[in-house]
Amino acid sequence: MWHFLARNKQAAAMLAILTAAALVVIFLATKGSSYNVVERIHEETKDLSESAEIFSTFTLPSDDHFMPSVGNGHIATNVFSDTVYMNGVYNGRKGESRRARIPAWANVRLNSTLTQTPVYSLNTKHGVFTVTVDRERSIITQRIFAHRYYTRAIVNQIRVEPKRRIDPNHIHHEIWIAIKLMPGADSKDIEFPSPTPEFINGRSVWSACGKTRVSEDPEYQPLPVNVCAYWTSVPNHLVVPHHQPRVFTFVMTADKNETVARQEFIKVLQEDGEELYDKHVDQWQKLYREASMEIDGNLQLAKIVNGIWYYYLSSLPSIETYQPSDKYYGLSPTGLARGGSFEDYEGHNFWDTEMWIYPNILLLYPDYAKVLLQYRLENAYVAAELAKITGNKGYRFPWESAFTGGEVTQPCCPEVAEFEQHVTGCISFAARQYLAVTRDEDWLQHGGCSIVTNIAEFWASRAVINYTTGLYDISNVMGPDEDHSNVTNSVFTNVVAGYSLYLAQYVACLCQSYYEAKEPDRWADIAWSLALPYDTTLDYHPQFAGYKRGDVIKQADAVLLGYPLQYPMNISTRANDLLYYESVTRNSGPAMTWSMHAIGQLQLEDNLKAATLFNRSYEAYVREPFKIWSELRRPDVGAVNFFTGMGGFLQALLFGYAGISVHLDKMVIAKPQLPPEATKFKIRGIKYLGAHLTLEMQVAGTTLSVTSLDDQWPLTMFNGKYNITLVPGLTVTLVGPGPFTIHSVHWKDCKLPADVIGQNYLRPIGS
Structure with missing residues (x-):
C-alpha cells in the first residue's frame, strides 16, 4: 500500500521514517530489545505464513x-x-x-x-x-x-x-x-x-x-x-x-x-x-x-505446488457461472493476468501449453484439457491455410497464435515462425494423451478425428525420401533448442512427427464408422521410415543431423525423447543423453530443462542426482513471497509469471516422483517415491477413463485408493504378480517399485500404433 504514496522525495522520506517506526514497534512487542531490526526487515521480505x-x-x-x-x-x-x-x-x-x-x-x-x-x-x-x-x-x-x-x-x-x-x-x-x-x-x-x-x-x-x-x-x-x-x-x-x-x-x-x-x-x-x-x-x-496435490514435511514445496495450481486455475474458465462463458482463447506462458508486453509473450499460445502445462491439467482436470484442445480445433481452418501457403497439406499450426489462430510471432524472430514446426506435432501428442486418459468418443466425432488426421497429412507432406539412406528426412526445422535453426532431422521434431503419423492410423480405426481417413497405413509407413539421428559409437542421440558434439544448447531437446515422449531406447542411451546434454545446456536457459533431467534420473534410479536437478528446477526461479515464477534464473528475470517452468516442475512431481505414465492402453505407476524432504505426497483426484483415484506416498509405503469408476471402463491393476479388480472404496498397498499397470478393456479392438521410428532395434528402458 505504501509505495503509491511515495511519489516525491518528501513523501519518500516520511515513508522511510514511518516504516522504521513501525518496525521498531513490532520488534519491541514481539522480540524484545535484543532483536536485530535488520533481521526483521530481512524477514519481512519473505512469506511468513506457516500454512501451505x-x-x-x-x-x-x-x-x-x-x-x-x-x-x-x-x-x-x-x-x-x-x-x-x-x-x-x-x-x-x-x-x-x-x-x-x-x-x-x-x-x-x-x-x-x-x-x-x-x-x-x-x-x-x-x-x-x-x-x-x-x-x-x-x-x-x-x-x-x-x-x-x-x-x-x-x-x-x-x-x-x-x-x-x-x-x-x-x-x-x-x-x-x-x-x-x-x-x-x-x-x-x-x-x-x-x-x-x-x-x-x-x-x-x-x-x-x-x-x-x-x-x-x-x-x-x-x-x-x-x-x-x-x-x-x-x-x-x-x-x-x-x-x-x-x-x-x-x-x-x-x-x-x-x-x-x-x-x-x-x-x-x-x-x-x-x-x-x-x-x-x-x-x-x-x-x-x-483434485489436489498435498505435500507434508516440506512446507516450501507444498506452498509452491499450491501457488502453481492457484495461478493455473485463475487463468482457466469457471465451469459453473452466472452467465455462459465466452469462447476460450488459450493458456499462454504467463497466464491471463499478463501479456501486454514482449517480455510476457503478449498473451500468445505456444507449444508451452501442450507440452509443459497441459499434461498436469489433463491428469487432474481433464475437462480443462479438453477446453485447451478446443482452442486448437476452432482455429484448425487457419492452420489449414498456413499449410497451404507454405506448400504443405493438412494442418500446420503457427508457432504463436492469439485471437485469430494465425501466426503472430514478433517481427524480431522470423526464424522461429518459419522453422519451429514441432508445435504441430505437440498438439497431436496432446490429443494422444487426451485420448489415452479419457477415450472421449464425443471429442473424436466433433473434430478430433479431423485434427489428428490432418496433422498427419502435414507431416506426410513434410517428409521427403532420401534415396541414399532409404529413409525419410524432415529438413528446415528447429527443435526446442532455439540456438540451432534450419536443421535437418531434429530428433524431437521427427519423433513427434512420427507419433502424429502413427496416431492418425490408430484414430482412423477408432473413427471408421463416422469418419473416412485416406490410406492410414501410408502414414505408419512414413513414420516407420523417418530418420532418427543416433550415434552408435557414443550411444546417444545427436540433437539433429550434423550436430557438432560440444555445441552449447539453450534448453532440453533430445532428452525429451525419454520423457515426455517415452520413446523406446536402451537404458545406456537414455543415460548418455542425460549426461551429455546436461553438460552442454547453458545456465541462462529456462527452468523446465532441469525438471526433465530430474525425471530422467529418477527413471535411472539415481535419486541423489534427481534431487539435485529437481531442486535446480525451481530454487532460482521462484520469487517470494507470492511464489511467482520467472523464466530465467536470478538475478535475471525474463517472462513473469512463467507457467511453462511451473509445468515442468509439476511434471517432475507427477510423472517423476509419483512415477505415473499414461499410454494409449494403460496407466502405469512405477517406482513411486517421496520428493526431497517430504514425509507425505498425496495426489487426490487422478482421472483415468472416468475413474477418480488417489495415490498417496508416505515413508511407510504407497497406497492407491479408488473413489469412483466409470461403468463403461472397468479397471484392473496388475501388481507384478496378480490382477486386482478395482472397485469404489478399495485401497491397495503398492508393494515394491512396480510397475503397477492399470488397464481396461480394449477400445473398439483397434490395433495400437507401433510407435517405432528409425532405429527400431533398440530395447526400451526397463527391458
Whole structure:
C-alpha cells in the first residue's frame, strides 16, 4: 500500500521514517530489545505464513513484476496494477498483437496505513488477496478477487470491524478510512469514450464501451473487438459508526457484450457482501474437492505446488457461472493476468501449453484439457491455410497464435515462425494423451478425428525420401533448442512427427464408422521410415543431423525423447543423453530443462542426482513471497509469471516422483517415491477413463485408493504378480517399485500404433 504514496522525495522520506517506526514497534512487542531490526526487515521480505495454502508478508515485493494475480479465466489482473486483461481481447496487427490493456477500474487502494503495518496475504484455496490493517480503533480487511461465479467481475471489498472500547467520556467517534481508485492512464489498445455516469441500485456508477484499435488479421478478424466495462464510484473516504462492522463492496465488470457486462454488474450489486464472497469461495472449494496435490514435511514445496495450481486455475474458465462463458482463447506462458508486453509473450499460445502445462491439467482436470484442445480445433481452418501457403497439406499450426489462430510471432524472430514446426506435432501428442486418459468418443466425432488426421497429412507432406539412406528426412526445422535453426532431422521434431503419423492410423480405426481417413497405413509407413539421428559409437542421440558434439544448447531437446515422449531406447542411451546434454545446456536457459533431467534420473534410479536437478528446477526461479515464477534464473528475470517452468516442475512431481505414465492402453505407476524432504505426497483426484483415484506416498509405503469408476471402463491393476479388480472404496498397498499397470478393456479392438521410428532395434528402458 505504501509505495503509491511515495511519489516525491518528501513523501519518500516520511515513508522511510514511518516504516522504521513501525518496525521498531513490532520488534519491541514481539522480540524484545535484543532483536536485530535488520533481521526483521530481512524477514519481512519473505512469506511468513506457516500454512501451505496462504502466503503472507509485511512488505510487498520491490519489483511489481512479482505481485500475485487474481483471475477467473475471463478476466484477470495483477494485484494493485493499473491493468486488467480479458480473455480473447488483443490489439495489434499480426506480430504486434498483444493482450489489450483495460484500465484497472478495479484497483481500489487503502490510503491510511502509514502508521500501521499491513499484512498482505494470498489465500490460494479461497482465491483471494487480502490486506489487513490493525488500527487503534478498528481492524480493516480489504479483499480483492476475480469472482469465480460472476466471472465478469473483479471485486474489492473493504470490511471494517470496530474494536469495542470503553470510553469514560462517552464520546463516540466515527471511523474514517481513506481510499482511492487508481485505474492508471487511458488505454492505448482500446479506444474508450469518456465514461458515462448513472445511478444503479442507488449506487453511483460509471460505464464505457470501446473497441480495440487494430485488428490482428483483417482476413480472419474483419472487425475490432468490443469491450464494455462498468464500475462503481469510489469515494475519498469511508465512514463507519464506531459500534458496528460494515462491508463496502466495489465492483468492475467487463465483457465484449455490453448487456452481459451490465447485467452481471447489477446482479453483483444486489448481492449481500458476505454472501457474494462466500459464493466465490465455494466455487474455489469445488475445484479443490475435485483434485489436489498435498505435500507434508516440506512446507516450501507444498506452498509452491499450491501457488502453481492457484495461478493455473485463475487463468482457466469457471465451469459453473452466472452467465455462459465466452469462447476460450488459450493458456499462454504467463497466464491471463499478463501479456501486454514482449517480455510476457503478449498473451500468445505456444507449444508451452501442450507440452509443459497441459499434461498436469489433463491428469487432474481433464475437462480443462479438453477446453485447451478446443482452442486448437476452432482455429484448425487457419492452420489449414498456413499449410497451404507454405506448400504443405493438412494442418500446420503457427508457432504463436492469439485471437485469430494465425501466426503472430514478433517481427524480431522470423526464424522461429518459419522453422519451429514441432508445435504441430505437440498438439497431436496432446490429443494422444487426451485420448489415452479419457477415450472421449464425443471429442473424436466433433473434430478430433479431423485434427489428428490432418496433422498427419502435414507431416506426410513434410517428409521427403532420401534415396541414399532409404529413409525419410524432415529438413528446415528447429527443435526446442532455439540456438540451432534450419536443421535437418531434429530428433524431437521427427519423433513427434512420427507419433502424429502413427496416431492418425490408430484414430482412423477408432473413427471408421463416422469418419473416412485416406490410406492410414501410408502414414505408419512414413513414420516407420523417418530418420532418427543416433550415434552408435557414443550411444546417444545427436540433437539433429550434423550436430557438432560440444555445441552449447539453450534448453532440453533430445532428452525429451525419454520423457515426455517415452520413446523406446536402451537404458545406456537414455543415460548418455542425460549426461551429455546436461553438460552442454547453458545456465541462462529456462527452468523446465532441469525438471526433465530430474525425471530422467529418477527413471535411472539415481535419486541423489534427481534431487539435485529437481531442486535446480525451481530454487532460482521462484520469487517470494507470492511464489511467482520467472523464466530465467536470478538475478535475471525474463517472462513473469512463467507457467511453462511451473509445468515442468509439476511434471517432475507427477510423472517423476509419483512415477505415473499414461499410454494409449494403460496407466502405469512405477517406482513411486517421496520428493526431497517430504514425509507425505498425496495426489487426490487422478482421472483415468472416468475413474477418480488417489495415490498417496508416505515413508511407510504407497497406497492407491479408488473413489469412483466409470461403468463403461472397468479397471484392473496388475501388481507384478496378480490382477486386482478395482472397485469404489478399495485401497491397495503398492508393494515394491512396480510397475503397477492399470488397464481396461480394449477400445473398439483397434490395433495400437507401433510407435517405432528409425532405429527400431533398440530395447526400451526397463527391458
